[in-house]
Amino acid sequence: xxxxxxxAAIIERWPAFLDGALLTLQLAFIATxxxxxxxxxxxIGRRSSHPVVSRICGIYVEAIRNxxxxxxxxxxxxGLASLGLKFSAFAVAAAALTxxxxxxxxxxxxxxxxxxxxxxxxxxxxxxxxxxxxxxHVVMWPAIEKVYPSxxxxxxxxxxxxxVTSQISAEELxxxxxxxxxxxxxxxxxxxxxxxxxxxxxLIMRAGFWLLGLVVFPRRRRLGTPL
Amino acid sequence: MHKIxxxxxxxxxxxxxxxxxxxxxxxxxxxxxxxxxxxxxxxLIGRSGSGKxxxxxxxxRFETIDSGxxxxxxxxxxxxxxxxxxxxxxxxxxxxxxxxxxxxxxxENITLAPCSVKGISKSQAKEQARQVLAQVGLExxxxxxxxxxxxxxxxxxxxxxxxxxxxxxxxxxEVTSALDPELTGEVLKVIEALAADGMTMVMVTHEMGFARxxxxxxxxxxxxKVHETGPAAILTSPATPELAQxxxxxx
Ligand SMILES: Nc1ncnc2c1ncn2[C@@H]1O[C@H](COP(=O)(O)OP(=O)(O)OP(=O)(O)O)[C@@H](O)[C@H]1O
Ligand SMILES: [Mg+2]
Numbered sequence: 316x317x318x319x320x321x322x323a324a325i326i327e328r329w330p331a332f333l334d335g336a337l338l339t340l341q342l343a344f345i346a347t348x349x350x351x352x353x354x355x356x357x358x359i360g361r362r363s364s365h366p367v368v369s370r371i372c373g374i375y376v377e378a379i380r381n382x383x384x385x386x387x388x389x390x391x392x393x394g395l396a397s398l399g400l401k402f403s404a405f406a407v408a409a410a411a412l413t414x415x416x417x418x419x420x421x422x423x424x425x426x427x428x429x430x431x432x433x434x435x436x437x438x439x440x441x442x443x444x445x446x447x448x449x450x451x452h453v454v455m456w457p458a459i460e461k462v463y464p465s466x467x468x469x470x471x472x473x474x475x476x477x478x479v480t481s482q483i484s485a486e487e488l489x490x491x492x493x494x495x496x497x498x499x500x501x502x503x504x505x506x507x508x509x510x511x512x513x514x515x516x517x518l519i520m521r522a523g524f525w526l527l528g529l530v531v532f533p534r535r536r537r538l539g540t541p542l
Numbered sequence: 543m544h545k546i547x548x549x550x551x552x553x554x555x556x557x558x559x560x561x562x563x564x565x566x567x568x569x570x571x572x573x574x575x576x577x578x579x580x581x582x583x584x585x586l587i588g589r590s591g592s593g594k595x596x597x598x599x600x601x602x603r604f605e606t607i608d609s610g611x612x613x614x615x616x617x618x619x620x621x622x623x624x625x626x627x628x629x630x631x632x633x634x635x636x637x638x639x640x641x642x643x644x645x646x647x648x649x650e651n652i653t654l655a656p657c658s659v660k661g662i663s664k665s666q667a668k669e670q671a672r673q674v675l676a677q678v679g680l681e682x683x684x685x686x687x688x689x690x691x692x693x694x695x696x697x698x699x700x701x702x703x704x705x706x707x708x709x710x711x712x713x714x715x716e717v718t719s720a721l722d723p724e725l726t727g728e729v730l731k732v733i734e735a736l737a738a739d740g741m742t743m744v745m746v747t748h749e750m751g752f753a754r755x756x757x758x759x760x761x762x763x764x765x766x767k768v769h770e771t772g773p774a775a776i777l778t779s780p781a782t783p784e785l786a787q788x789x790x791x792x793x
Contacts, residue, residue: 438641438700441602442655442707443630452654457645534645534687542644 324499325508335491336512338405342487343474343520346412350473351466353413354420355455361425372421379418385479387411392483408480408487416473423465427458460532460542467524471517478513488512554579554613555711555742556601561610563596570596571607572766578711578759581740585753585774588763589788594746597763598713601744602633615710631659634704635713638720640696642688642703648675649684652703659707667706674702678732694725698732705736712736714745750777750789762788 360372379387388411395402402410431454439453459466481490488509496505529536554577563571570593578584586594599605600612603619603626612619617629642651652674653667662670675681678698680691688696697717704712714733718726730752737743737756747753753760757774762785770776770785780786 432641434637434639434641435643437604438637438643439655440604441630441633441635442703443627443659444655445627445659448658452646452658453643457643460645532645534647538687538689540689 320504320507321501322504322508325495325501325504328495328499331491331495332488332508332512335486335488336516338485339474339477339487339516340519342405342409342412342477342480342485343470343516345409346416346473346477347470349413350416350420350470353417354424357417357421358425358428359450361421362428376418376421379415380422384411384415384476385482387415388480388483404480404483404485407483408477408485412473412477412480415476416469419469420466423462423469424458426465427462428454430461431458456531457542460535463524463528463532467521470524471520474516474520475513488516552580555582555615556584556744557611557613558597558601559611561597561600561612562608563593563600563605564608570766571600573610574763574766574768575610576759576761576768576771578742578744580742582758583737583743583745583756584759584761585757586744586746586761586763587748587750587753587788588769592763593766594763595715598635598715598744598746602635602713603629604635627659631707632710633713634707634709634711636697636700636704636715636717638716640688640693640700640720642696642700644688647685647687648680648691648699648702651688651699652706655703656706670706671702674705675699677705677735678702679728692725693721694728697721697729701729701732701736711742711744714743714747716746716748718747718749753777764788 357372357375360368361376363369363372388408391411391414392407395407435453435457436449439449444452477487478489480487481493484490492505492509496502499505535542556578557575558577559575561571561574562569574593574597576584586597588594596605600607601614601619603624607620610620614629615632617624617632619629642648643654646654649668649671652671653664656662656667656670657664671684672681675684678701680695680698680702683691683695683699688699691699697720701712701717717733718729721729726749730749733743733745734756754774754777757777760772760774760776761768762770762776762780762782764770764784770780770782772781776785777789780789
């Protein structure tokens with residue numbers, strides 16, 4: 316066995332890796348922001364007393380959770396193409412990842428909503444708050460604080476899963492790796508480097524979520540106790 | 543059965559007339575009637591399951607009734623077209639399990655409803671928060687979170703939160719039952735001060751000594767009915783054997 320590693324040719328291509336990493340982060344950022352919005356709306360929808368609304372949200376969640384991400388990406392990609400709509404690979408990747416993570420986020424946030432005790436809502440009703448005000452002030456913020464660690468993991472997972480979008484030639488980190496390794500014939504070295512970059516990206520995201528948590532959950536910041 | 547003659551000229555703040563309420567096959571309120579005049583303290587007592595909480599919750603429309611009539615001030619609670627949020631601006635309710643919002647400071651707990659419901663300014667609401675907290679003796683807890691307070695302090699903060707909406711009537715459902723005995727006193731003192739200030743109140747309590755001291759009217763519920771009612775004196779000289787047995791057991 317003779318392991319002969321040569322990173323020189325790979326390291327030389329660092330600007331391409333940097334671009335790829337930035338694109339991966341952008342995909343993750345867009346899908347995280349939009350996925351959170353979908354998750355909140357989806358969770359409200361799933362808990363709706365309107366059977367059609369809760370049914371539609373339920374079907375969405377189950378359809379996404381029971382199909383592979385790659386197939387979802389192809390569905391969006393070829394679906395839009397067959398409608399004669401042309402979008403960049405990046406836009407398609409961002410859309411598919413958002414739809415995917417939105418379903419998981421819906422389930423996580425719904426669990427958070429369900430964990431708010433009935434008494435909290437009754438107290439708010441007794442204070443004459445409207446339904447929307449109760450959702451915003453009394454249900455949503457504490458619910459999100461409770462499930463924040465799960466949300467963080469889900470979004471980091473999404474960032475890693477975004478490597479699958481290399482299949483439709485979105486120029487993210489894995490796609491860059493794919494062509495660098497075919498140019499340099501240094502496949503193992505390339506993927507070692509890419510793995511390290513993914514780890515760094517994960518750490519960056521976790522640090523970002525930690526900082527965001529300090530800003531949006533002042534009680535947590537001051538007391539440090541879980542809700 | 544004692545009957546109170548209503549000599550007050552003004553109409554009662556709260557009135558229940560022949561209220562019926564069932565949960566499925568279980569009849570919980572079986573023709574309940576009582577009235578509370580302005581500035582009066584009505585104490586609801588009775589065994590567990592006799593329908594006290596249900597009666598109280600019907601007043602704030604947390605439960606809908608099957609038949610009968612409930613009127614609170616100008617609100618016809620039993621009317622399906624009731625403006626629910628208008629009713630709840632006039633009625634404050636405090637539960638056994640304080641239900642403070644854990645993610646908000648005491649000040650934010652108190653200012654939330656005045657700001658979002660009544661639309662008063664933040665600074666005005668904060669000023670008011672200071673006032674109501676002073677009223678319950680918690681001025682220094684403004685910027686604390688609920689979990690940093692003892693049970694008695696949390697319950698006083700919950701009362702202050704209700705008071706900030708300037709309700710016309712306050713409902714208390716066993717507000718000291720979750721507290722250690724040494725903490726009940728501080729909460730009961732706050733309620734006594736409110737009564738002395740002329741707040742109209744309906745309260746469910748198992749504190750018989752307290753009820754004797756504060757009640758203008760006592761309603762003893764038994765099997766979904768008002769079994770005996772009268773001034774606080776009925777607690778010491780009950781007319782019905784059921785009430786005699788109830789107060790005798792010291793419940
Ligand atoms: N939402 C509900 N659904 C079904 N049954 C209920 C509901 N709420 C109350 N009940 C039942 O109605 C009866 C009266 O309950 P209620 O809470 O009014 O009694 P209570 O006098 O307040 O008793 P306690 O002293 O234990 O608080 C009980 O048998 C209770 O189990
Ligand atoms: Mg009760």
